[in-house]
Amino acid sequence: MKKHLKILEFALSSLLRRKYKNLSIVLVFSMVTFVIASILFLTHSFKKEALSVLEGAPQLIVQRLIAGRHALIPVSYIDEIKKMPGVGKVSPRYWGYYYDQLTGANYTIIGLDRAWSVNGRVMEGTALAPEDIGYCNIGFGVSDRRFLQVGDDLFLQDTKGGLYHFKVKGIFNMKSQLLTNDLVLITKKDFINLFQFPPSMATDLVVEVYNPSEVTNIAKKIKERLPDTRPITHDEILRTYNSLFNWRSGLMLTMFAGAVLAFVILAWDKATGLSAEERQEIGILKAIGWETSDVLALKFWEGASLSIISYLTGIIAAYFHVFFFGASIFAPALKGWSVLFPDFRLVPDIDIYQCFVLFMVTVLPYTVATIVPSWKAAVTDPDSVMRG
């Protein structure tokens, strides 16, 4: 044990002695870990946020399609759908996207026609009620972009180019920003007035199904009975989110394949040979009485210390980058369309399994790559090693 501590001490001081060379390795290694970890953290968080959105999402949404394009749906469809066995409540939803020229961001505006539940999420101020004409609830991103507090005025442009005035009644906090960040919640009446919405139409319909395993069948029946509709099930949205973020993270990893390649070359360079100086050092250590196992332990600690320090640096930097600085480097590519979305901060949440896999594909190969050539040198006659 004491011997191992001495070797560890020697290894650490040996790393410090070659600080500039090792610093450059740490830099490249950390950078690669940072890039991969950032993408993994970001994708994981998006999926997690998406799941939290879907937790409260309806089992079945019915949209109307005209020439393949999402169009407003007649409220009269509600009665048609209600007639189907197994269908519970059917409600219209009023929502739409609003591009705010002032801040260059897209907001999601929802018209409320019933008592609103914020799904346990905390809000500053009070929740909007259906009778609160002229009032609104806004997401954190909107309040941040427009510098709004509870009691302030929000002006939105209506279809005639005039300004529609709302008083902020409540602001959603940062807890689940993907859900509420870009949200502007107004009453149904205000929504119809703002967008000059036809009174007999809604954006889409929400369908409650008594038996969750019947959702797919109900969706099929709605499609048969109302051919111009597009029923979307909860599971379909979930699959879309997963494949979307998997695809985007794969794309990002491909883009950063150069960095990964640099790391592989670094590890390969370590694996395929030692410098003359390193070989001589091993020869000297062997000649003065170090055992092969001592040399291997020394090289193991050197490689492991370097790679673990780099790995932790990369992981910690990625954590701060993603969860405290909004993943400013990668978010635009991963979020795609949402470059116009108000900035939002993800709730810190990491997948330990992903960290473990990253550890196994970076620290382990690097450490092994450090040991193999040292082992070759250590089992060769010291005299030949020293003479090269």
Place this chain on the structure above:
Amino acid sequence: MIEVRNLTKKYRVGGDEIVAVDDVSLSIKKGEFVSILGHSGSGKTTLLSLIGGLTRPDTGTIVIDNTHIWLLSDDELSEFRNKKLNFIYQFSSLISTLNVLENVLLPTTFSKESDKNRIEYAIELLDMMGIKDKIYSYPSQLSGGQQRRAAIARAFINNPEIILADEPTGDLDEETETEVMELFKKMNKDKGITFVMVTHSTELARQCERVFRMTKGKLIQE
């Protein structure tokens, strides 16, 4: 006691086979100071490496204090080297990233001796070598002669029974060469350390108790 019997070592250079050490036998008593004299390429350095267990012979045996060193495992041989013998090389054998003191202390890394005692002894040896003021210097900051003196100090740090010296005064000026030889003789006399010194200098060789001459891998006692 070092007993070498029928030692042969061949190297292959390109397509040619070179016999560096050709059927060499010799006996060196404990506490003796012997020199092996020869020109460059005569095989004297290879013979020293074979005796010290740094190079594996093709044939022959080496017995040091009743131990067949080439019957030992790699780790046992390392331990044997650490306890019994030490080397002084003709080339710079200091680790470039360690300072002089750290280089000298290197063979005692796993020693049970206290750090204080080890450091004190290292400084004493460096004082004897005349480079006490260079203990925190790095090899690149030293002259060839100073590097050699640091290597000599390192050779003595773990009180070896045998010193195998390959051209130990090669880079030293005449005055320092004399001082080093006097130190070797003193260590040999006071501590009973066995010295096997390889040199191409007849003058240095003559200062030893016994002189062997090596020519084309063959060893002859003068």
